[in-house]
Amino acid sequence: MIQFTKIKYALSLFIVILAVFKSTNSLADGKVQIIPQPTSLSYGKGELVLNQKVCIQAPAELQSELELLQSLLQKGLSRGPKQVSKNGDIQLMLDANRLSTLGEEGYKLLVEEEGIKITAATSAGIFYGIQSIRQLLPITFEYGKQYQSVKIPCLEIIDRPRFPWRALMLDESRHFKGKEVVKDLLDQMAMLKMNTFHWHLTDDQGWRIEIKKYPKLTQIGSERKDTQISRNSELRTGEPHSGFYKQDEIKEILEYAKRLHIKVVPEIEMPGHATAAIAAYPWVGAMETPQEVAVTFGKFDDSFQIADPKVVQFLKDILDEVIVLFPGAVIHIGGDEVNFKPWEHSAKVLDFMKKKELASPVDLQIYFTNEISNYLDHKGKRMMGWNDIMGSDIHDERGEDAAAVKQKLAKSTIVHFWKGDLNLINQAVEEGYDVVNSNHWDTYLDYTYERIPLSKSYAFDPVPEGLNEQYKSHILGAGAQMWSEWIPTVAQMQKQIFPRLAAYAEVGWTPAESKDFTRFKQNLEQIKRRWEFLGIQFYEEQ
Known part of the structure; x- marks a missing residue:
């Protein structure tokens, strides 16, 4: 939506792709970089390979979140994932019993070699789980680069906000x-x-x-x-x-x-x-x-x-x-x-x-x-x-x-x-x-x-x-x-x-x-690259 010329956009895109090329297929050090830092994050063994055949399972109440995730994955995989009624590679699941542990906006994100599960008590929690998935994907995924597949490390995130x-x-x-x-x-x-x-x-x-x-x-x-x-x-x-x-x-x-x-x-x-x-x-x-x-x-x-x-x-x-x-x-x-x-x-x-x-x-x-x-x-x-x-x-x-x-x-x-x-x-x-x-x-x-x-x-x-x-x-x-x-x-x-x-x-x-400011600054570099793709100006402290 931000207006800038095609020349400026192409130049910006080229510079950013060069800057992040080495780390676009998978995370270079195996550590995810998510802002804001999740409440709990633990790593499993192996990686999930996400490819163009991925399909999503979600109830009718999560139609908006389903469409958001489909749109996100289509950007990098060139085709939108199909919705299935069972056995989806990515499963979005509502569980009202999680309200006491996850609250109104919390979620559990489980990445295994077989697929991804996001569980939450409300659609807001599912939405925030999807936002975390965005930051697990390569930086260039949403901004023009096409992938046959991407790798995501196996992990579990249990997350909820400190303040409403x-x-x-x-x-x-x-x-x-x-x-x-x-x-x-x-x-x-x-x-x-x-x-x-x-x-x-x-x-x-x-x-x-x-x-x-x-x-x-x-x-x-x-x-x-x-x-x-x-x-x-x-x-x-x-x-x-x-x-x-x-x-x-x-x-x-x-x-x-x-x-x-x-x-x-x-x-x-x-x-x-x-x-x-x-x-x-x-x-x-x-x-x-x-x-x-x-x-x-x-x-x-x-x-x-x-x-x-x-x-x-x-x-x-x-x-x-x-x-x-x-x-x-x-x-x-x-x-x-x-x-x-x-x-x-x-x-x-x-x-x-x-x-x-x-x-x-x-x-x-x-x-x-x-x-x-x-x-x-x-x-x-x-x-x-x-x-x-x-x-x-x-x-x-x-x-x-x-x-x-x-x-x-x-x-x-x-x-x-x-x-x-x-x-x-x-x-x-x-x-x-x-x-x-x-x-x-x-x-x-x-x-x-x-x-x-x-x-x-x-x-x-x-x-x-x-x-x-x-x-x-x-x-x-x-x-x-x-x-x-x-x-x-x-x-x-x-x-x-x-x-x-x-x-x-x-x-x-x-x-x-x-909170850890040193870790935050490291994670921020990934977000800055996203802003560069979007043409968003940001201040660089000396």
Whole structure:
């Protein structure tokens, strides 16, 4: 899907084939290289010879996984394997009794001289077993080289993820990338067994999702006149930037993600980062003044006028369309970096706070956030938000004289930690909240490799050191964030994401005690060759 010229593709293909030619028929040292590293891997004796006569056995419930495996094997063997009802060379098997040992996403992969068996409690587990098979095959298998047969060492893998939440976030508000780029990212996430795509679709610099009840959100809010080039700079690109997804396009992407067993979590920012929406509908802003879609980046003056029932209903109307569109259980409402000044100077807000006995703007935000949380609960969804929504002064803005926060965040909320003292994670889980850890010092992909080198990405542990064992189940996992303020092109974005995405994949999947950075770097060389075949840019640390 990634666009490049035929000449560049042919040259890239030739170079990579030369680089890996000696190891394409079988594994040179007999050791498999899989990212993320499996929970348990043991070797048997001998090799399986996989040839063009291979056939696959699978139940009807695994039709999607069967077709995936057929397509994979057809790429290197020139013909698609036939499906048989029994005695298949490759057997895909569902066993609900394995749920207690393998969980929702685990699998057992057994390679013997007679064939391959993948067993799992769910189709997701089967899918991840197939992803491991992909990495057992020669690197050139999927990319144009044809084989009469390939050899795979006999082995047994028993595997399941450490965390249920293994996410990549893409910010498309700041720089729109488009559905083909999104699909490419989903492909790479799937190979690395990542299961959550967090999609940041609205912010000050652009509204990227069609809302049919409020068409101006995309007619006006999806385009800005110019773009700031770098931090603290007056320089601009001198060109407009625009783009948004029609609901049919979102459905297409969601269907694509579903086949890859990836959940998509949309982020619709509220009550801050609202400039693009206010530009479209000025009456929803607290300052009651017209705004333009922001052309610079940072924290902006206006916020939604959440003391006005019509504005709250506006936001609920938007969420109604999002709820119908996205089948997943979670909707992210942002909630970070809210500017309280327009509320503090609004007679309407101050009157509302007095009536509701809200002591501070922070309490007002939590009150509003809980209203949205309850609304989503009643719709069968669960709210998620950045950890600003808990009310802590994570930006050190309020001073010693600020009123104590009295409102308490709804317990059903998933807290997305990104900033502040790590003790805030302990506090959240001890109070019963589920947490996704995306500490910006460890997971922000827009940060340079000097600030977050590959080794630091790999060393990240979503569970804070010393956390009591009884609370660890509340740490759902981790997210890696691709904020795009200063990342306008796809090539720049790829170099920020890759190869660190592979490190975060292993952080989310592999038991902490099984991680080994030296081994990971060796295994990463195989993945890099795959990226080269696909034309994916990646950063090489010196």
